[in-house]
Amino acid sequence: METDLQLESTVWVGSKIYRAVLTGWQFNWTELDKKNRDKKTISVPVAEVVGVEEGRVEILPQKLIDDTDKVFTVFYVKRSSTGSSYGLLWTLGRTQFSVPSRVLRDQWTKHLRAALKTHSPVRPNRLLVFINPYGGKKKGRKIYHSLVAPLFELAGISCHVIVTERANQARDHLLKKDLTGFxxxxxxxxxxxxxEILHGLIGQTQQEAGLCENDLTVTLQPCPRHIGIIPAGSTDCVCYATVGVIDPVTSALHIIIGDSQPLDVCSVHQASGLVRYSVSLLGYGFYGDVLAESEKHRWMGPLRYDYSGTMMYLSNRSYAGIVQYLPADPLLSSPRDRTRCLSGCSVCSRSTERLFPHSSDAGSLYSSHYNQFSSDSEGEWVTVEGRFRCVSLTCMSSSCPKSPLGLSPSAHLADGTGDLILVWDTHPLGFLKFLYRHTSTEDQFDLPFVEVHRVKAVRFSLPPSKEEEEYEEIGGLSGGMDEEERGYIETVSRSGSQQHLADRGPGREMTNLQKTGNPFLCGLCCSKAPAVSVWNCDGEILPSIEILSRVHGQLVRLYARGIEDGAAVHCSEDIERGCTLQI
Ligand SMILES: CCCCCCCCCCCCC/C=C/[C@@H](O)[C@H](COP(=O)(O)O)NC(=O)CCCCCCCCCCCCCCC
Ligand SMILES: Nc1ncnc2c1ncn2[C@@H]1O[C@H](COP(=O)(O)OP(=O)(O)O)[C@@H](O)[C@H]1O
Ligand SMILES: [Ca+2]
Known part of the structure; x- marks a missing residue:
């Protein structure tokens, strides 16, 4: 039977006989018993078909084609569970179908390819690929060439690949070069x-739109190009939080089928303008100190964070600060509602309508000029002041292999809000409990010294000190600082003399905790504890301490679909057992 995009015929897979049906949206094949009764069906959405080839084809470890003229091979997404309750691994499924004639083989390949084109308009044709050869365990090049490039080739995607030779090369390329065609x-x-990619694409989009990124009140233009992440780094938090697993093949398959996941982005400003953007962690105190310390130990690779985390935990620091935040509408969601932002999240979908009210679909959101910041009436700014172990803002859960539920397990990827986590100064064991809970399902916010707020904007400032009324901003980007400066910053006082902040300012006085706390811990580092920390902005040290950050709802889009609920989706083991794969 043959209609527009529909086709049905008898096929053989190995020695077994099947009835294959293409409905346009779905391609399935049902095993038949000797009396022609249905036995089991395997069903693949056309949107998840990776490619169709004539003959018997293998692509990994290398492409082998045996062009038997009555055989065609279909490649598609196959799921398997990771063992944890969330996140599914995707692998490349491959089935070789034999048909009675070459004419029928050609009909199948023609129809399947036509269905792919019709139902997958969002698939990329051409991609710009940047490889950091020094990220994580330095395996970026190998991962790309052995696992990812063959899949892109199979899917007919052409790629321009750049192996970076210096930091910020990818960002600068995106800002300066014409990206037409990608x-x-x-x-x-x-x-x-x-x-780097985030900064390059956001900057390039605003340049083209004639918008000023330094203007805190401007509604930034969402980026039209998608970002794909092939994980080959140390924390890989953005990948983990948007895909649910750290696996280059899974990520490559999401890119190939053109999945689309909008993502909130925080812009971070100081008085003179934009400092950086952040999606995962904007953290002062502990996370800033861990990053500053870890930069000295880059040679350790990903382990540098565990080492520096332990050192910074043992140094038992807390910092004075004033935090102001603009709460988001509490009726929409809460950081403690124990829900999770999973693939197809309804909170994020409702936010799309709220953030882009004039758009009927995601494609037209780029023309929206709704001001998400100044026209909101969600609430008044709230001010808190005191000493904090850490102050963190994240506009997604920031789950990563170290913390599978993340910094804020109920945060949403694309709801236009961020979660502000305030950890007040506390006993070392209390802070350890807080940290340790990130590794389990126990609620890290259910502690008396922890607060979490769903917010649209946050301001951080230092309290006026008794001797110095005002701190000047720290000059220069962290990239330009030397090692001493990166960690514990010297700043110039108004009189112009250079002085280590540890010796003055609010943090100079020991807290009661430090006076009475564990003498070993205090002996280790407290005597040199600095008065100020630094901001960790997605793994970069910010040049300023006093900042204002604002969440921009759905500013970028990734080739991802959010975390698939492993418990709710049948996996490939089910295919083998003969259940229909439900999507
Ligand atoms: C006791 C165990 C405590 C485990 C605590 C885990 C908290 C993990 C939160 C992770 C948030 C991740 C947010 C992502 C940040 C990234 O953008 C950013 C850049 O990543 P890249 O280098 O791949 O480019 N990564 C980071 O800034 C790294 C932050 C990692 C902090 C890890 C801290 C580990 C702490 C270990 C403490 C051990 C205390 C032991 C005391 C005896
Ligand atoms: N060729 C290069 N040489 C040195 N640094 C680079 C290069 N390419 C990118 N970088 C920088 O390396 C830093 C870390 O890269 P990343 O890929 O995130 O690895 P990791 O997760 O191990 O930190 C990034 O800030 C990026 O700007
Ligand atoms: Ca969010």
């Missing part, structure tokens, strides 16, 4: 590499 940009690396 549907998306792929980074092979970690969160730092993703951040």
């Amino acid at each position: 549907d998306g940009v792929v980074c092979v690396g970690g969160d730092g590499m993703f951040s």
